[in-house]
Amino acid sequence: MLESYLRRQGLSGTPYTPLVGDLKKNFTMTMEARSKPIKLTDDISTRVMPYILQMLKTHGRTFFTWLGTTPTITIMDPEQIKEVFNKVYDFQKPHTFPLGNVIATGLANYDGEKWAKHRRIINPAFHLEKIKNMVPVFHQSCSEVVGKWDKIASDKGSSCEVDVWPGLVSMTADVISRTAFGSSYKEGQRIFELQGELAQLVRLSFLKAFIPGYIYLPTKNNRRMKAASREIQVILRRIINKRLRAREAPSGDLLGILLESNSGQAKGNELSIEDVMEECKLFYFAGQETTSVLLVWTMVMLSQHQDWQARAREEVKQVFGDKEPDTEGLNQLKVMTMILYEVLRLYPPIPQMTRAIHKEMKLGDLTLPGGVQISLPTLLVHRDTQLWGSDAAEFKPKRFKDGVSKATMGQVSFFPFAWGPRICIGQNFAMMEAKMALALILQRFSFELSPSYAHALYTAPTVRCSSYPTQDIVL
Template sequence: MKTSLYNIFSWIRFTFLFVAVLMIWALRTLNWIWMRPNRLEKCLRKQGLNGNSYRLTIGVTKESAMIIKEAASKPITFSHDISARVLPSVHNAIKRYGKNCFMWIGTAPRIHITDPTLAKDVFSKYDDFQKYYKTNNPLVKLFIGGVISYEGKKWAKHRSIMNPAFHLDRLKHMLPAFHSSCSDMIRKWEKMVPEMESFELDVWPQFEALTADVISRTAFGSSYGQGTNIFELLKEQSHLTLQAMDSAIYIPGSRFLPTKWNKRMKEIHEQVQASIRSMVNARVEEMMDGGETNEDLLGVLLRYNLKETQQNGVGMTVDDVIAESKLFYFAGQETTSGLLTWTMIVLSKHHEWQDRAREEIFQVFGDRKPDYEGLSRLKIVTMIINEVLRLYPPVVELTRIVREETKLGELTIPAGVSIMVPTILIHNDHEIWGEDACEFNPERFSEGVSKATKGQVTFFPFGWGPRICIAQNFALLEVKMALALILPRFCFDLSPSYAHAPYVVITLQPQFGAHLTIHKIKH
């Protein structure tokens, strides 16, 4: 009898606990997918923000993905007004709800900020508005790492260790590597065409190879041949990462499922890690044996990391150095190759500026080899590059997350809400840039960036504030060197086969390539 009663009470306790756990889970789920989103929407609307109404979890995100897919399904007529193609959901939302509005990403609202004053606050208060990646999938972190993904003290430490590698004085010493890589590419182009004839060339893969070669030489003291496999793997990983970031929802634990996607992401990560680790370990061993430190980016990083460790007891781990090296590879190639490609495309359409840039290069260098002082004096080339960056920024939007309730101007942003600053929409804003905002007009930068922006945060192709891209001067110097060598030797037009289709794969790229007709200039 006692045993029977004990069993009954045990069963009742178990049932009670099971029901309690089930109810807690149900309440949390209800709060996640319905109660909290509705509270957030009410809070935002009360403050005067407009946006689409919340619908149960993935519906709105799926709709947004369909809009993006539709926008990328075909090329557009050649125009510099590309925001509707590369950022269609945000473009549509702002057009419908106003410049400062919100839209739903799953169960969380995202506020779009186009006011330059508010954008400045977002970029300046980097502890309040932290980096945000639009997915909870841990596998994405295998690709997105290094200093751009860190916050707080870890970010500050890594940034201080890396800063010396990108000082202008050190970049000057990299010019011979820039020149060698560009000269190798030009020699290949010259072999493609007999004198006084033309040839068609997709310059996008050409510039990918060029910038990969440059980063291999300047970061690791190696050649593109040694880094080819790493670059190809990172390119594949960027496409896989974008797919994960576009996914409406991540199911916790799904990364452990033996799917083809999961396996490939892990394989790429392991292969890239092993390749870079071997280079890093070899350098560390050389340093420990008292050998001379190479003055490439990796060598400088290791030297200052050792100094930080000796002075403060803690520096970067080997895994940290590998993450930063991987970032060198990807960011150092993607940003610069894209900028070079869009500059060539734009100059193919605007021959008057192509001619002016070529004439300036002849005046500054003549037959001399381009040097740092001369590149710094290329005013027209700089104006052209800035205007290309305004119309075709490497990253078309910057998103931050609010971890705790935060003030932004007169707005109170609840915890968990993300903030997007749509770079390309601010760069194309007619109220800021005038009626010709979507036209190519480098003259607007004739007196410099500060004069063109009137001191406002309205031009930020590499970000802005303390977290501005650490390698922007590296990229700009490399692009100037490439143009200083290409323009005196070749003129170029858009090929009839060129299809204007800017699209985003982490950075802004030409979806169907950049087919140009190249003409050799006879001297």
């Protein structure tokens, strides 16, 4: 019924295969694409979302495919994308993945009034003024890792090969532990370790989780997930209760700001302790991997484009010399901002977003039935030659020299942090952290790709560097 409804709208798409829809075809194509590395100059969409790319070529710019039994309409038109992002109450978060709630719920997973209330209370924690106070913490966490690389390089005497990915992961994990939990950051670290483990376990059960009842079976994985979740709850509750009992002066960390802004709400309008706990868990999940992925791709791009590496370093030297980077200086880094935007365009850490509609809805000149999903393929839109010109696949930070709205000609064709009311709440936090990390790296090192580097990226769920042991960068 849904298929004929969509076809009556003039939409083209794949015919429905009972129960599995396109899952199997999609999976097979993805696995095949992943089996060999691509060239640095190749379009990464062929590896990251090969099936959707092929459907785009076959069916045109608006088409439907099947996520199991759910029709998913992929849209490429910036006006329609804008409408979906703007109408947050009509186009909601889908909840199709059965293990989605295991890692964290929180703001990113709520809709309607609940989302609005949480967003209003959490917003102050991410105001620029508050982030400014976190910049020394960014500095501390980033310098620790850069210092370790420095030691490796000086022990070797000259140039040496370093796998930068583990360092970037520990850098962003340390930043989020310290900025979320301040003085309790050691306990915070344990929470985030457990969350990392949970994410890994969820990944392992990804396909099985769709089997009805699977998540309730007492398998080894499921039991470990339960135990890790319980341990996280216990530690979080301890940290929060300690804060509440101490009634100490509000601290500048995210938890402190969140508790402060929560206590300023009218009675009955505040978040419960469980709600606050969910939000803290979400900060890690939403903010750690995304930022490390942004950093690793920036290092890969700057290794490949040595001219931009030199320009970025020159700017850092000009603004800071050998001094410690501070907020004011980080805000002056124009070349660095252009580079980061261009990396976010070509390598958006979240390559695709989905929304669900529950009743019949207009979208542009389409009328869509309740029960369908809309896919916003960030990666494909960012690399679309109709929107970005024939050089869309090339790394050209200059396109952002006059800012995002000039580069996009005012269209919603660049949305690495989403767009509209649900835009990433941590956008400024992430950009500031990335600038700090890169400024420190550029002050100390010049870097290039190892000859053994293989461009074998995959999604999990962010667009990651390969699992091959060869993502090394030579410092």
